[in-house]
Amino acid sequence: MNGTQCSGTRLFVDQARDNFGDVGAVAPSSPSLARAMVAPLDRYRLPRTVLEVGAGTGAVTAALIDRLAPGDRLDVVESNAAFARALQTVTEASTMTTRPQTTVHTTRIEAFQSAVRYDVIVSGLPFTNFAPDEVGVILDSYDALLTDGGSIVYFAYVGTRRLRSVTASRNEARRHLAVEKLLSDYRGRFDTSLATVWCNLPPARVWDLRRKRRLASRRKSTGCRPE
Numbered sequence: 001m002n003g004t005q006c007s008g009t010r011l012f013v014d015q016a017r018d019n020f021g022d023v024g025a026v027a028p029s030s031p032s033l034a035r036a037m038v039a040p041l042d043r044y045r046l047p048r049t050v051l052e053v054g055a056g057t058g059a060v061t062a063a064l065i066d067r068l069a070p071g072d073r074l075d076v077v078e079s080n081a082a083f084a085r086a087l088q089t090v091t092e093a094s095t096m097t098t099r100p101q102t103t104v105h106t107t108r109i110e111a112f113q114s115a116v117r118y119d120v121i122v123s124g125l126p127f128t129n130f131a132p133d134e135v136g137v138i139l140d141s142y143d144a145l146l147t148d149g150g151s152i153v154y155f156a157y158v159g160t161r162r163l164r165s166v167t168a169s170r171n172e173a174r175r176h177l178a179v180e181k182l183l184s185d186y187r188g189r190f191d192t193s194l195a196t197v198w199c200n201l202p203p204a205r206v207w208d209l210r211r212k213r214r215l216a217s218r219r220k221s222t223g224c225r226p227e
């Protein structure tokens, strides 16, 4: 681990301690998890539009920038101002080599507005820390921001529901279940695949959701003229 990675980890741990509800993790994503999160990019033709939500100190952002090409566009939305400052450093350092057009937006995704529609939305948000209503609003915003045929990729830590069911109040366990149900219903509208990344603290499941393309309405052609 070099000095920059080390200070990033320190910042992450400090912010996680002070804002666990929003950060929802004990450490930045591992390189294995970051690789799994960016894999759906390869399905899309250049130039691609990518939105990362909840980027923390940039573990996944750096992997995205490595995978993106000149002409691609990356918008990063991060609500925590200290993380957003660190992300600025990550994106400025990396654009030296690959130069995707990258912008960091210091705001909550609920307030983010963009005229762009994204081929891939990479979500690092800790959904199971949020209230079901908040998750519903965020998923609606993903719907509005995604292209036809676009992909949403997000992760969830393995074992958190069981942990919560033994360590948290009954209301908390119920809230967690309600969020999982909401996510499960949401996934039902997509073609999905699931991968488990064991090499992460804690291990994580990566959900890859691909929006079904709407078929253009086809006119029936009978070859006959209308009467």
Ligand SMILES: C[S@@+](CC[C@H](N)C(=O)[O-])C[C@H]1O[C@@H](n2cnc3c(N)ncnc32)[C@H](O)[C@@H]1O
Pocket (backbone or CB within 6 Å): 022, 023, 024, 025, 027, 028, 029, 053, 054, 055, 056, 057, 058, 059, 060, 077, 078, 079, 080, 083, 107, 108, 109, 110, 124, 125, 126
């Ligand atoms: C689990 S951390 C993910 C960090 C990073 N993606 C990684 O993999 O190392 C969740 C991040 O989401 C951010 N966040 C939480 N709620 C948010 C919201 N409503 N809009 C934007 N960012 C949010 C937190 O500040 C935090 O940086």
